[in-house]
Amino acid sequence: MLSYINTSFTIGALLILFAASVIMARTGFFDAFVYGFQRMSSKFNEEDVRPLSKLVTLRVSVPLLTGVFMMVLMAIALFLQSSS
Secondary structure, eight states, X not given: OHHHHHHHHHHHHHHHHHHHHHHHHHHTTTHHHHHHXXXXXXXXXXXXXXXXXXXXXXOOHHHHHHHHHHHHHHHHHHHHHXXX
């Protein structure tokens, strides 16, 4: 039971972390950093620079809901483990 709790916590946390980072990238939080790095690079012209929020098109509802569901199951298993 303890190995299930550890594994489900790790996988659930990674899924939630992935979904949160994609959501942050889609909101434009990292656009200033990416714009600065693209301007410093000699490969990109001024018209080639696009913000990161326009480049990220991933849908994260499935990983987010799966991660939350795994964390809920992990919490139930942890409660059952500690009560025995």
